[in-house]
Amino acid sequence: MKKIIQNSLEKALSYSEYRDLVSDLLAQGKSTGPNQSDDLLNYSKLNDKRMKRLDKTVKLTEETLAKIKDVKEPQTWLVLTEGWCGDAAQNLPVINKIAEENPNINLKLVLRDENLELMDEFLTNGGRSIPKLIALNQENEVINTWGPRPTTATKMVVDYKEKHGSLDADFKTDLQVWYNKNKGENTQEDLVSMLQ
Secondary structure, three states: OHHHHHHHHHOOEOHHHHHHHHHHHHHOOOOOOOOOOHHHHHHHHHHHHHHHHHHHHOOOOHHHHHHHHOOOOOEEEEEEEOOOOHHHHHHHHHHHHHHHOOOOEEEEEEEHHHOHHHHOOOOEOOEOOOOEEEEEOOOOOEEEEEOOOOHHHHHHHHHHHHHHOOOOHHHHHHHHHHHHHHOOHHHHHHHHHHHO
16 A cells, blocks of 8 residues: 555645646646546536635634644645546645645645546545545555545435435535535534544
């Protein structure tokens, strides 16, 4: 596993490099990943706009700011993501804001479909769900994980699947409405509890 993590870290991007990559691909009419389709491209365009807005508007709570200061040991937050993923678009700006608050947290991003070996070590209920944050200590040992979505959104997914069998367009709309109302606070709560 350590070798897999090291391989991914070697090709990891900073948050700004990731944002530039997604924008450059969109300018070429492409999404991230090997699979290209009109749907993935449209999701990527929507997510790029979402992330631009969230990068400007996400506010960290006082509790989050206080807890982030408590991180004294350097750690890397390695996040598996893709530009077309709606959950990633909602959560990455929050993760980035938190990482920016403490120089001991080094945020690195890798594309899921270029790092399937890593992804397959961190499946969610057997699926390659993203974003997936892998917190590593200085020896690149896993100290915690988070993702693919905050706890309240995860419960919404589970409840909806139990009732309807699968997620549909109506649910995805409801989830985005929830994300907009929550303003990243549930993600902050989850990540802060992960630090303790």
